[in-house]
Amino acid sequence: MTKEKDGDFGAYVSGFLLGGLVGAAVALLLAPQSGEETRALIGDKAIELKDQVDQKATEAITRAEELAGEAKQKATALQQQGKEIIDTQKTKLEKAIEAGKDALASGEETEEVEEVKKTTTKSKPKA
Numbered sequence: 001m002t003k004e005k006d007g008d009f010g011a012y013v014s015g016f017l018l019g020g021l022v023g024a025a026v027a028l029l030l031a032p033q034s035g036e037e038t039r040a041l042i043g044d045k046a047i048e049l050k051d052q053v054d055q056k057a058t059e060a061i062t063r064a065e066e067l068a069g070e071a072k073q074k075a076t077a078l079q080q081q082g083k084e085i086i087d088t089q090k091t092k093l094e095k096a097i098e099a100g101k102d103a104l105a106s107g108e109e110t111e112e113v114e115e116v117k118k119t120t121t122k123s124k125p126k127a
Contacts, residue, residue, distance in 0.1 A: 009060055013053070020049045 024045040096115070 013056060016056070017049070017053065020045075020052070024049075 024042070027041075027045075
């Protein structure tokens with residue numbers, strides 16, 4: 001999706017530049033002016049066009065930096081969420097192992113062992 005947006009932006013800038021050049025050329029050809037006035041007008045239009053391109057490029061860079069920052073924040077949040085899930089599952093597993101050891105030692109099944117049996121029974125494929 002990013003490549004598509006980059007392509008759209010490139011097409012936009014190209015169209016913008018081409019439109020500016022065509023407009024300037026038509027204005028110069030149709031306007032009755034002396035050569036000196038025409039050259040001055042071409043110089044002024046070139047400066048305007050350069051400024052507009054610089055402004056658009058700056059805006060594009062700023063937007064790209066914003067998007068990169070947002071992506072980094074989302075990645076960090078997802079990484080933290082993953083760590084929390086792993087820690088939760090690790091704690092559950094440790095409790096189940098401890099309950100299994102206790103049950104083995106005492107000869108009784110605890111609630112945690114029954115919970116593990118239910119979970120593993122549900123996940124076993126039927127032959």
